Amino acid sequence: MxxxxxxxxxxxxxxxxxxxxxxxxxxxxxxxxxxxxxxxxxxxxxxxxxxxxxxxxxxxxxxxxxxxxxxxxxxxxxxxxxxxxxDRSYAHLPPLEYAEVGNVVTRFPPEPNGYPHIGHAKAAIIDEEYARMYNGKLILRFDDTNPLNEKLEYYDAINEGLEWLGIKPDTVKNTSDDIQLLHDYGKKLILNDSAYVCTCKPETIHTLRAKGISCECRKDPNISLDRSKKMFSNSFAQNEAIIRFKGNMSSQNTALRDPTLFRIIEGDHPKLHKQIRVWPTYDFAAPIEDSLDGITHALRTKEYELRNALYFAILDRLNLRKPFLTEFSRLEFDGIPISKRKIKQLIENGIVKSWDDPRLPTLMAMKRRGFLPEAIRKFVLSLGMTLAETKPPIKTLESLNRKIIDPQCRRLFFVKDPVELQVLGAVSKEVVLRNHPNNIDLYVRKVQVSNSFYISREDALEFFNTGTEFRLIELFNVKIVEIKSDSQNQVFVAIQTGDEMKQSTPKIQWVAKEDAYPYKIIIARELYRGEEYNKDSLEIVDGVAESFVSSLNRGTMIQFVRFGFCRIDSNEVAILTHR
Ligand SMILES: [Zn+2]
Structure with missing residues (x-):
């Protein structure tokens, strides 16, 4: 052997x-x-x-x-x-309990009520990795049971986000496809006295729930049967009645204190329009859908932990098969809101203009900023199935991304806050610049130079004040000897001090005056510092770049030397991905 x-x-x-x-x-x-x-x-x-x-x-x-x-x-x-x-790609995911090769079915159940973000990516990647690990199946199930929140554009956005991440579900369905079935299970619960129709006012329900006391509606199953017929035949108005699970009103676990299973919502549902008024809650729909869809392992974030007992209780009363439940921690970063509700608020309040604003953790925004799906996957797997509450540093994601893009990005020159540098005696010539120090597949570019360059004001002032010799990368060494000023501009005048490459000489990027192209770079920072909105979260840096940059297509990843990795956003603008 x-x-x-x-x-x-x-x-x-x-x-x-x-x-x-x-x-x-x-x-x-x-x-x-x-x-x-x-x-x-x-x-x-x-x-x-x-x-x-x-x-x-x-x-x-x-x-x-x-x-x-x-x-x-x-x-x-x-x-x-x-x-x-x-399998190495699964390095950080522990084996699933009770999993059998060929028989694992997982599901990713997003609500189509917003654009998908990195939190969704984490869940979807974990669901997919486990399905593949066990040669099983992944179901994408749109959890669409609230017509007030859901829109067709969000179903599309989720599909696109998953496609970008390289996730291919084996089956795609909507919870709303099963609405009649879910109604039938709701009626069944009322018939076997496991649920009742409550017509109390929301405030009363809230107060009694907090005190652990049940309301009158709970007592007579016949009244509930009557009311449920009314409810399903649309004789109740919105907010007049809800169906509640007969849990345990005095349970320590408040999730079991007769939670809502159905409510009446008047709204235009993206798939069913106005056909349906009685909509199940997530608490009711999730266990039933999981069970009927053949899900073997339902993986959810830790905040559902208290609701696990309810999940199983509903399946128990309906005599349905129970999937295994496993939790993982919700993904959070410092200063970045990872919740659709919070992101929506920022957009509605005009603080953030669009769902692809580079400060946001939406997949659209992360793509626009230059994060690669491979890096996101590696990052999610590096977190594994831990339940730890600690927030992973965004730096980890950046460093995984950098490792992937570094060998593929051209090194180009951008000069922020440019000033003119005149080099005495420098001759006009064409120079050939390497696009990458060791990836020869990226070739070279040719730039016409004369005796006039742009360098950043910060560099110029520092070298002038300290009298330091420095090198214009791939050209020659210079030393600033004078600053000439007219009413508007300062011109730094330098002499050449030789061609020799010296380890100790600072090397700076430059743009030839004839080749300069006005350019902007967007820098996105944390939206929040603590609880406060960070007013400096979006900075636009003005400068000049080599004109070559204007020929690059949107989406091209580059590295601006001594600035950072960027993704080209338009002809005149790039977005800083990370340093
Ligand atoms: Zn009641």
Whole structure:
């Protein structure tokens, strides 16, 4: 046996499963396919592995069905653990409890009430990674049961966001597709006295819930039956009645104090328009949809933890299959609002102009700013399934992004707050500049220079005041000897001090006067400092760039030397991605 113990266990487990599915006879090709799907790390050794797999399959096929079953049970746990660990892209996700290869179904259930942000990316990536890890299925389910919040443009935005992240769901559906079914389950709960129609005023409900006291509506199931008929036949007005779960009004867990299952909402739903007025809450729709959709593992953020008991209680009373629930921590950054509600407020109040404003954590904004989906995926996986409340530093995401873009970005020159530098005796010539110090695929560019350049005021003043020699990158060394001023401009005059490259000489970027192109760079910072809106969250830096920059398409990633990585946003504007 050439393979290691762990690999052997995986082959055995997959072989046994296949055998049990086909009356005791495993098929070698099916087993190989499955192994390749869930053990990416073995693909390279496929040639050597095939004889080993054949041998194991032969041994399995001579066993009786009951022996095969017993053997699979014996190694089941080890197998799952192994598969969770070995594929490198899953490095940070622990194995899922009770997961079986081929039988895992996860779901990503966003509400189409806004543009997707990095918090959604985290959930969707985790859901997808687990589905792929176990060779299972991912369902994208639009959780659209509140017509007041949902819009068609948001369904599209979520689809586009997922596509950008490289996430391909196996099935796409809407909770609203199942609205009649959900109504039927609601009626069933009323019939078996597990829910009731409450017509109390919202304030009364609120007060009684806080005190842990039930209302009159809870007492007589016949009254509820009557009222529910009225409710579903649209005889109640909005806010006149809700359906509540019969939980436990004195429970320590307030989520169980008779939560709302259905409410009447008058609104134009993006898919069902005005057909439906009685809408289920997330608390009611989620467990039923998960159960009926065949979800094996429902992964949700930690803030739902208190509602897990309710999730299971609803399924219990309806006698429906229960998925496993697993939590992970919600993604938060300092100073960046990661909630659709907060982002919406910023837009409505005119503080932020659009959903792709580079200060926002929406996927549109992150794309516009220059973050790559690969970096976001790596970042999410680096956080793993931890429940820790600590906020991950945005620097981690930046450094993962930098590692990917650094080898692919042209190094170009931008000069902020430019001043003129005249170099005495410099001759007009064409210089060839390398676009990248070691990626030769990025070629070179040619720039016409004479004796007049732009450098930044900050550099010029510093070198003049300290008398320091400095180097114009790829040109020559100079020293500023004089500042000439007229009424409007300062012109710095320098002499050449040689061509020799010296380690200690500061090297600065420049733009030839003839080649200068007015340019702006947008710098996005945290929207909040503590609780306060950060007035400096959006800075626009004016300067000049090489005219070459104007020929680059929107979306091109570049690095402005001594400034940072940027994404071209338009002919005259780039956005700083990060330093
Ligand atoms: Zn009531």
């Amino acid at each position: 050439l393979v290691d113990k762990d690999t052997e266990t995986t082959i055995k487990a997959i072989g046994l499963k296949n055998a049990l599915e086909y009356n005791g006879r495993a098929r070698t090709d099916a087993v190989i396919a499955k192994i390749m799907a869930c053990r990416v790390d073995l693909r390279r050794d496929l040639k050597n592995l095939i004889p080993e797999i054949k041998e194991i399959v032969q041994k399995i096929n001579v066993l009786s069905l009951s022996d095969q079953k017993a053997l699979l049970e014996q190694i089941g746990g080890a197998k799952v653990k192994q598969e969770g660990r070995t």
